[in-house]
Amino acid sequence: xxxxxxxxxxxxxxxxxxxxxxxxxxxxxxxxxxxxxxxxxxxxxxxxxxxxxxxxxxxxxxxxxxxxxxxxxxxxxxxxxxxxxxxxxxxxxxxxxxxxxxxxxxxxxxxxxxxxxxxxxxxxxxxxxxxxxxxxxxxxxxxxxxxxxxxxxxxxxxxxxxxxxxxxxxxxxxxxxxxxxxxxxxxxxxxxxxxxxxxxxxxxxxxxxxxxxxxxxxxxxxxxxxxxxxxxxxxxxxxxxxxxxxxxxxxxxxxxxxxxxxxxxxxxxxxxxxxxxxxxxxxxxxxxxxxxxxxxxxxxxxxxxxxxxxxxxxxxxxxxxxxxxxxxxxxxxxxxxxxxxxxxxxxxxxxxxxxxxxxxxxxxxxxxxxxxxxxxxxxxxxxxxxxxxxxxxxxxxxxxxxxxxxxxxxxxxxxxxxxxxxxxxxxxxxxxxxxxxxxxxxxxxxxxxxxxxxxxxxxxxxxx
Numbered sequence: 001x002x003x004x005x006x007x008x009x010x011x012x013x014x015x016x017x018x019x020x021x022x023x024x025x026x027x028x029x030x031x032x033x034x035x036x037x038x039x040x041x042x043x044x045x046x047x048x049x050x051x052x053x054x055x056x057x058x059x060x061x062x063x064x065x066x067x068x069x070x071x072x073x074x075x076x077x078x079x080x081x082x083x084x085x086x087x088x089x090x091x092x093x094x095x096x097x098x099x100x101x102x103x104x105x106x107x108x109x110x111x112x113x114x115x116x117x118x119x120x121x122x123x124x125x126x127x128x129x130x131x132x133x134x135x136x137x138x139x140x141x142x143x144x145x146x147x148x149x150x151x152x153x154x155x156x157x158x159x160x161x162x163x164x165x166x167x168x169x170x171x172x173x174x175x176x177x178x179x180x181x182x183x184x185x186x187x188x189x190x191x192x193x194x195x196x197x198x199x200x201x202x203x204x205x206x207x208x209x210x211x212x213x214x215x216x217x218x219x220x221x222x223x224x225x226x227x228x229x230x231x232x233x234x235x236x237x238x239x240x241x242x243x244x245x246x247x248x249x250x251x252x253x254x255x256x257x258x259x260x261x262x263x264x265x266x267x268x269x270x271x272x273x274x275x276x277x278x279x280x281x282x283x284x285x286x287x288x289x290x291x292x293x294x295x296x297x298x299x300x301x302x303x304x305x306x307x308x309x310x311x312x313x314x315x316x317x318x319x320x321x322x323x324x325x326x327x328x329x330x331x332x333x334x335x336x337x338x339x340x341x342x343x344x345x346x347x348x349x350x351x352x353x354x355x356x357x358x359x360x361x362x363x364x365x366x367x368x369x370x371x372x373x374x375x376x377x378x379x380x381x382x383x384x385x386x387x388x389x390x391x392x393x394x395x396x397x398x399x400x401x402x403x404x405x406x407x408x409x410x411x412x413x414x415x416x417x418x419x420x421x422x423x424x425x426x427x428x429x430x431x432x433x434x435x436x437x438x439x440x441x442x443x444x445x446x447x448x449x450x451x452x453x454x455x456x457x458x459x460x461x462x463x464x
Contacts, residue, residue, distance in 0.1 A: 071208040071332050078198060084258040088191045089216055091151075091251025094244035096224020098181065099123075101240030102161065104232040106174065109165045119174045124417065126182035128410040134185050135406035139399055142265055143193075144256040147185045151252040154184040158245040162238045184248070187255065188217055189405035196393050196401060197263035204334055210389055211331025214382045215324045222320035225313065265399065278395055278404060280453030281388060282411040284347075287446035288384065289415020291354060294423030294438040295319065299357075299374070301427035301435065308367050315371045322378030330383045339390040344454070346387050347447040350380035354443040358436035365433065384446075415442075 069077070076082050099120050106116035137146045157180025164173045195209035228240035296316060303312035335342060353376060360366075360373035389408065396404030419442055426435035 071205070072212065072328075075205060075208055075212065080258055080261040081198070084194060084255055084261050085191065087251050087254030087256075087258065088187050089220070089251070091187050091248050091255055092216065092220045093224055093227070093251075094248045095184075095187075096221040097228040097240055097244040097247075098158065100225045100228040101232060101244060102178065104228070105162070105165050105237045105241060108232075108237045109168075110171070115171060115174070119178050121417075122175050123178040123181055124413055126179040127184070128413040130182040131186055131406040131409050132403055134183060135189065135402040136400075138185065138190065138402045140265065143190050143262050143402075144259060147187070147190065147252055148256050150183045150185045151249060154181045155245045155249045157181040157183070158241055158248075162241050162245075166238060185252070186402065186406045186409055187252065188213060189402050189409065190255070192389065192393070192405060193263050193401045194261050198261060206393075207335045207386070207390065208331040210386045210393075211327050211382070214386045214389070215327035215331070217385075218320045218324035218327060218382060222317050222324065226317070229313075263401075278392060278407070280449060281391055281395070282407060284388060284446050284449045284453075285408050285411035286415040286418070287442050287449055288350075288381075288388075289412040289417075290419030290422065290442035291350070291381070291415075291439045291446070292412075293416035293419030293421075294426075294435075294442060295354075295357070295374075295419075297420045297423035298427055298432065298435040298438060299370070301424070302361060302370065302432040303367050305432045306365075306367050311367065315367060315374060318371055319374040319378035319381075322375040323380075323382040326379035327382030327386060330386060339387050339394065340454070343384070343387045343391065343450060344447070346380070346384040347443070347450055350384050351440070351443040351447050353377045353380040354440045358440055361433045361436050 076085070102120050102123075103113070103116040106119055107113045110116070134146065134150055137150075157177050160180065161174060161177035163169075164177055192210060192213050195206060195213070199206040199209060228244070231239040231243055299316055300309065300312045303309050303315065356373040356377050357370055360369050364370075389405070392404050392408055393401060419438065422442075423435055423438045426438050
């Protein structure tokens with residue numbers, strides 16, 4: 001360590017004979033010198049790191065290169081994405097609560113599951129019809145300007161249903177009140193539209209965003225019924241509807257307040273038409289919805305036939321959990337090839353995995369063996385939905401993306417209704433075990449529709 005050794009050296013730093021010390025390059029750590037005086041000598045102790053010939057501290061091990069952030073971390077590093085995602089998830093959670101809450105509330109008050117089912121079916125049909133029109137207004141006037149009044153109307157409809165049930169209003173008022181909830185905007189679609197706008201130059205990150213949104217859908221529809229059942233059973237029958245309405249309104253207001261990430265309105269969007277190439281995709285979504293609807297009814301019937309009807313909800317939640325996990329994993333992987341080539345692979349995997357519940361039910365006739373089969377079968381649904389939704393984003397014209405994705409929701413709801421009817425018929429007239437062939441057949445139908453459409457239009461490309 002350098003220090004003055006000649007007693008004639010000056011101890012005044014301003015003196016030219018004051019001893020100098022070696023310095024390190026600017027990019028290295030600054031010197032940390034401690035000066036003290038002993039007798040007639042000035043001692044300077046250097047505490048700065050010691051560097052070897054390769055400019056690394058001798059006292060520190062070779063530093064490993066920093067690992068790049070994961071795809072989801074990069075996704076939410078974008079300004080504003082965490083804020084709009086938090087509000088959107090809060091508003092989407094009630095989507096899995098309202099139907100269960102309405103059934104419990106109406107059946108408990110009126111003593112009729114038939115009435116409760118008819119009311120919820122009416123709301124489902126109204127949502128399928130009103131959804132694309134609400135989405136068209138969103139594309140034309142902007143998300144915030146349409147989503148807030150539409151959400152307020154839907155919340156008022158939920159509160160009106162609650163009051164009608166609470167105070168014994170005529171049955172027809174229940175249908176009218178619940179039909180008003182059809183104005184609920186497609187918040188999941190609006191979130192995907194924001195990602196598509198922010199990541200329009202980064203297809204890999206958009207794939208990750210779509211995968212996250214699909215996993216969020218699965219999570220909301222898995223937790224929503226559980227939360228609704230807890231609230232209605234622990235507090236009072238109307239608690240699920242009331243809490244769901246509060247969550248929907250709060251989340252929608254938080255989401256709409258994030259104006260910086262809102263997609264701009266496109267010139268000419270009011271006159272642009274959804275291309276006909278989305279038609280085969282919508283048919284594919286109908287068949288996919290039939291997989292969901294029939295699987296739910298058939299699983300409940302199978303559990304009921306074995307004396308475990310109360311466990312059907314938990315078993316179905318495993319299917320959603322498998323789909324959620326697969327969606328997150330699928331989003332962490334970089335897509336290989338365009339979505340047009342990936343969709344047949346995903347549909348083939350779904351058709352193969354949807355046969356597992358049928359095989360498990362026939363071979364073991366046990367709900368506890370069926371449960372892991374549903375978990376594995378659910379892993380095919382999220383990648384299929386993500387890939388198909390990517391195609392919708394690619395084929396929808398500029399400025400009509402929300403409408404295109406709302407048409408997807410309508411197709412899914414139509415498929416769920418048809419699948420529920422077919423699965424229920426098979427469970428009643430054939431057997432609950434053989435009825436598991438219904439979702440497997442629906443998955444094969446989705447694959448066949450996609451194959452036919454690919455042969456009919458092999459050179460599909462983006463249309464604006």
